[in-house]
Amino acid sequence: xxxFDICIENxxxxxxxxxxxSVLEGMEALGKKGIPVGCRxxxxxxxxxxxxxxxxxxxxMSRAHVSAEEESEGCVLSCRIYxxxxxxxxxxxxxxxxxxxxxxxxxxxxx
Amino acid sequence: xxMTGVLRPGHAQIRVLDxxxxxxxxxxxxxLMPMGRDAQGRAYFKTRSxxxxxxxxxxxxxxxxxxFFAFKVLDDATLADLERKLQAxxxxxxxxxxxxxxxxxxxxxxxxxxxHTIELYAQKxxxxxxxxxxxxxxxxxxxxxxxxxxMDHCLLYGGDIDGNVKLxxxxxxxxxxxxxxxxxxxxxxxxxxxxxxxxxxxxxxRHAEDGKLHHLSFQMPSWESVLRAADIMSINRxxxxxxxxxxxxTQGTTIYFFDPSGNRLETFCGGYDHYPxxxxxxxxxxxxxxxxxxxxxxLNDAFLSVVT
Numbered sequence: 403x404x405x406f407d408i409c410i411e412n413x414x415x416x417x418x419x420x421x422x423x424s425v426l427e428g429m430e431a432l433g434k435k436g437i438p439v440g441c442r443x444x445x446x447x448x449x450x451x452x453x454x455x456x457x458x459x460x461x462x463m464s465r466a467h468v469s470a471e472e473e474s475e476g477c478v479l480s481c482r483i484y485x486x487x488x489x490x491x492x493x494x495x496x497x498x499x500x501x502x503x504x505x506x507x508x509x510x511x512x513x
Numbered sequence: 514x515x516m517t518g519v520l521r522p523g524h525a526q527i528r529v530l531d532x533x534x535x536x537x538x539x540x541x542x543x544x545l546m547p548m549g550r551d552a553q554g555r556a557y558f559k560t561r562s563x564x565x566x567x568x569x570x571x572x573x574x575x576x577x578x579x580x581f582f583a584f585k586v587l588d589d590a591t592l593a594d595l596e597r598k599l600q601a602x603x604x605x606x607x608x609x610x611x612x613x614x615x616x617x618x619x620x621x622x623x624x625x626x627x628x629h630t631i632e633l634y635a636q637k638x639x640x641x642x643x644x645x646x647x648x649x650x651x652x653x654x655x656x657x658x659x660x661x662x663x664m665d666h667c668l669l670y671g672g673d674i675d676g677n678v679k680l681x682x683x684x685x686x687x688x689x690x691x692x693x694x695x696x697x698x699x700x701x702x703x704x705x706x707x708x709x710x711x712x713x714x715x716x717x718x719r720h721a722e723d724g725k726l727h728h729l730s731f732q733m734p735s736w737e738s739v740l741r742a743a744d745i746m747s748i749n750r751x752x753x754x755x756x757x758x759x760x761x762x763t764q765g766t767t768i769y770f771f772d773p774s775g776n777r778l779e780t781f782c783g784g785y786d787h788y789p790x791x792x793x794x795x796x797x798x799x800x801x802x803x804x805x806x807x808x809x810x811x812l813n814d815a816f817l818s819v820v821t
Contacts, residue, residue, distance in 0.1 A: 440819040442752035444530060445577035445775015448819060462530045464775065464821070466576035497818045 406485040410436040411454060411492045419485050425451070425458070426481040437480050438497045444482040450495030451480045458483040516587075518595070518686045519708040522666055522715070523585035523634060524567055524614070525729050528574035528821075530774040532556060535571050538773050542749045543731075544658020545569060548640075551615050560661050560731070561652055565637040566616035568664040569729075577774040577821035579726040582667050582715070583620065583632035584685075584708065592635040595685065596621045602684045611636070625680055627671025628723030659742045659780055661731030666713045668727040670720035670820050674701060677717050681706050687714070689793040691762050695719075696798045705763060712763040712784035718817075725820040728769060730779035736766045742780045743768055754815055759783075761804040762796060776821050 405418045408425055413436040419428030426449050429437055440448035447467025453476040463482040477494065529535035536556045539545050545558035548567050557567040565585070572580060586592050599606050599621070609620040609632070618636025625631050644652050671677075678701070681687040687706040690713055695702045705713040718727060733739050743757050746768070754777060756768035765784040771777055796804040802811040 438814075440815060441754075441771040441775030441777065441821070443577075443771045443773055443775035445771070445821045446819045464530065464576040466578075497814045 406456075407488040408485065409488070409490045411490055412436065413493075419489075421459075421484055421486060423484065424481050425483050425485060425489065425491065426479075428485075429480075437491075437493050438495055440481075440495075440497075442481045444479050447479065448495045448497055449480045450477060451491040451493055452476050453478060453483070454490040454492055456485065456489035457487040458485050458489060460484075516709060518591060519584045519586050519633065521585055521709055522568075522664060523565070523583045523637065524570055524617070524632075525582045525664060525667060526555070526570040526572055526580035527726075527729065527772070527776055528576060528578050528580060528774070529571050529772070529776070530573075530575070530577060532571060532573040534773050539569065539571065540658070542658055542745065542751060543778075544656065544660035549615060557615050559640075560663050561643045562662045563664070564639050564642050566640050567614075567637070570614065577726075577776050578724070579629070579667070579669070579729070579776070579821075581622065581630040581632050582669070583634060584714070585637065586633050586635050589618075589635045592619070592621060592633055595633055598684050599623055599680075602680060604680065604684075616640070626673035626676025627669060627717060629669050629671060659731070659733075659745055661733055661780060663732050665730045665732040665781070666711070666715055667729045668716040668718065670718045670725035670727050671723040672720065674704060674717040674719050678704055678706070681715070688787065688789045688791075690787045691794040691796065693762070693796040693801050693804055694798055698797070702798070702801065707787050710786045710788055712765065712787055720817075720820070722820075726776060727820050728777040728779045730781055733780050733782040736782055739766050739768060739780055739782050746770055754819070755806065755809075755813060758809065759807040761800075761807040762794075764807075774821070777819070 404421045408419045409416050415436045417432050417434045438448045440446035444463035461482045463479045548557040550556050556571045558569040559567050604623050607622045611618045616638035620632040620634040622632045687708045690707050691705040692701050693703040703718040705716045707714045739757050752771040754769035759766050763784040765781040767781045
C-alpha cells in the first residue's frame with residue numbers, strides 16, 4: 403500500500419490517502435473537509451472534482467454527472483478515483499441543498 | 514379490512530453501473546435470492562419471505578436510478594378497471610405484454626406527474642417462500658447478508674407531488690398517512706401514502722428535478738435486526754448515509770445506505786398500522802428535522818440533495 407498527498411485547491415486542505423482508498427473516502431476517514439459527500443458510489447454526483455495534476459485509477463461512474471467530454475478534461479467523481487500519485491483537485495460538485503426552499507419561497511404567499 | 518384494488522408494492526427496476534458487481538452485492542450483502550436473468554440481461558431477485566417470483570430487478574445502465582416501480586392489484590378485472598380509471602383521469606397508459614418481465618403477467622404502465630414510471634399488474638408466478646404453505650417452520654434470521662422480509666416501499670423525488678397525491682388517492686385508492694408542510698404552512702414538502710394498512714407503500718418529496726429516486730426500502734423483522742444490518746454493512750464497507758436511527762414520520766427505525774451504484778436503500782422496522790378512516794398526521798416545517806430523523810432532530814444536507 404502506498405500513500406499519496408491529496409491537495410484540495412479551493413481550500414488548501416491536504417491529506418494523505420492510501421491507494422486502496424478513494425480520494426473521497428480518504429478525506430472522510432481523516433475527518434478532513436472540502437469535497438461534498440453524497441452516495442460515495444459514483445451515482446449522485448455531489449463529490450465531483452477536476453483533477454489538475456496527478457495520476458489515478460478510476461472506477462465506473464454515472465454518465466448523468468460526468469459526460470465523456472468532461473471526463474476528457476479531468477472531471478471525475480472523487481468517490482471513484484484511487485490515487486497513483488500525489489493529486490491536486492478542484493472541487494466542482496455541490497450539495498444542491500434545500501432544493502425545496504426556492505420552491506417554498508416562490509410558493510409562499512407570506513415569505 | 515377487506516383488501517381489494519391495489520394490494521402492495523410488487524417490483525422495482527433499478528439501474529446499476531456494473532451488473533456483475535451489483536448481482537454479487539445484492540446476493541451476498543443484501544441477502545436477496547437470485548431468481549435468474551432474462552434475454553435483456555436483467556437480473557431478478559426476491560427476499561426469502563416473498564412468495565412471488567421477483568421484487569427487485571437490476572438493469573445495467575450508464576447512470577443510476579429507478580426505471581419503474583410497480584404495484585400488484587387483486588386480479589385481471591381490477592387491472593382493467595384501474596386502467597379505465599387512469600385513462601378517464603387523463604393518464605396515458607400502455608400495456609406491456611406478459612413475459613416481458615420474467616414470470617410476470619401483463620402490466621399497465623403510466624407516467625405520474627413527477628415523471629416517474631409506475632406499473633400495475635395482477636399476475637406474477639407464486640414460487641413460494643423458503644418455508645412453504647403447509648406446516649411451515651420459522652424462517653430463522655441467521656445466514657449471510659441483511660435478509661430483509663420484503664421490498665416494502667419507495668420514496669421518489671419530483672416537482673408536482675400534488676398531482677401525484679390526486680392520482681394515487683382519487684384513482685388508485687391510496688390514503689394519505691402523513692405529510693410535511695413547507696414554511697408557508699400550505700404547500701406539501703412531502704407526503705406518505707398507503708394502499709393497504711401499512712404506514713407507507715409509496716412516498717414523495719417535492720424536488721427541483723423530476724424522476725428521481727431517494728430510496729427503495731426493505732422491511733426488517735426487529736430493531737435488533739436493523740442494528741445487525743448496520744454491523745453487516747460495516748463489515749462489507751457499505752456506504753451508510755445515516756443511522757441506525759428512527760424516523761418521527763411513520764415512527765420506523767431505519768438505516769439509509771447506498772448500493773454499489775449510489776442508489777439509496779433503506780432497511781427499516783416498525784411504523785404503525787393505518788386504516789382509511791384515520792386522520793392523517795401533519796408535520797410543520799419547524800419540526801421537519803425531528804420528523805425525518807427523530808434522534809438527530811435536524812435535516813441533514815444529504816436528505817434533500819442526494820438522489821439518483
